[in-house]
Amino acid sequence: SGTFGGVIQTPALDRIANAGLRYTQFHSTALCSPSRAALITGRNHHSVGTGIIGELSTGFPGYNTIIPKDAATIGTILRENGYSTSWFGKNHNTPVFEESAAGPFDQWPSGLGFEYFYGFMGGETDQWTPFLFRDHTQIFPWRDKPGYNLITDMADEAIKHMRDLDSAAPDKPFFMYYVPGGTHSPHQPTQEWIDKFHGKFDMGYEKLRDQIFENQKRLGVIPVNTQLTPWPDALPRWDSLTAVQKRLYARQAEVFAAFAAYTDHEIGRVIQEVQDEGKLDNTLIIYIVGDNGTSAEGSLQGTPNVMTAYNGILRSAER
Numbered sequence: 001s002g003t004f005g006g007v008i009q010t011p012a013l014d015r016i017a018n019a020g021l022r023y024t025q026f027h028s029t030a031l032c033s034p035s036r037a038a039l040i041t042g043r044n045h046h047s048v049g050t051g052i053i054g055e056l057s058t059g060f061p062g063y064n065t066i067i068p069k070d071a072a073t074i075g076t077i078l079r080e081n082g083y084s085t086s087w088f089g090k091n092h093n094t095p096v097f098e099e100s101a102a103g104p105f106d107q108w109p110s111g112l113g114f115e116y117f118y119g120f121m122g123g124e125t126d127q128w129t130p131f132l133f134r135d136h137t138q139i140f141p142w143r144d145k146p147g148y149n150l151i152t153d154m155a156d157e158a159i160k161h162m163r164d165l166d167s168a169a170p171d172k173p174f175f176m177y178y179v180p181g182g183t184h185s186p187h188q189p190t191q192e193w194i195d196k197f198h199g200k201f202d203m204g205y206e207k208l209r210d211q212i213f214e215n216q217k218r219l220g221v222i223p224v225n226t227q228l229t230p231w232p233d234a235l236p237r238w239d240s241l242t243a244v245q246k247r248l249y250a251r252q253a254e255v256f257a258a259f260a261a262y263t264d265h266e267i268g269r270v271i272q273e274v275q276d277e278g279k280l281d282n283t284l285i286i287y288i289v290g291d292n293g294t295s296a297e298g299s300l301q302g303t304p305n306v307m308t309a310y311n312g313i314l315r316s317a318e319r
Contacts, residue, residue: 005216012268040073065095075113087114089179127188155266182263193258201253204238
């Protein structure tokens, strides 16, 4: 993100950082479900049954993906203190064996203190045809809607929900857990956003790394006397790559950057709605960037299909 020295413009994040506090350390669990369980409960991930992602759960304590009843989420605490509570987007904290319409629903957002849920189950979903639920009912808003994308739809639904709350009970406080799919895989921004970054990464990742490093020093994200880590021998130099590899990697960066910028833009619309309702000065906004780091499924060259990577099938850049 540009807010922390990157080259992807993130004006919504800039807005929050410039008006508040900018934190430069994040101690994650390096996995999705565990980090999110820790965030919504304020507890160590093992103490809330989430020592691993939901799809790899076991029957052992700390790894069963079940958040115990004595570990109240922030949704539960605020709901019991008079807040309207809602959850939009990714839900990777419901056990896989409870993700169907049959329930039970005590580990769904509704059972974790969130009165309204509009989002998808599991670690990831197709942003064009998402595995989407409204509360406990699967819905298909993308049908007969060419160009539908969940990133925009989610912002639309969140804005509508805030307006409904403001109309019904303008003085009632609200808590919204807003969790877009970006920039987790699959990277699926619209073509309009991809076009904005055409050619922006043709200089290669080494020069990009140097540029970001200098930006970080300029912004104060890192001290001005910081020394750049030596280039790791395991990673090939940009000039050693084939022309095909360079085109592929630059394209991957363009699409990722587009997804990040697109997501930030839609988050900006949600933040603007808070201001339009006259509640921005009385609202705490916590904006966390990223999804626990870059995933390793695609090896060093990335993959156009994460499902093949999960099964150990990796293509070369030339294929």
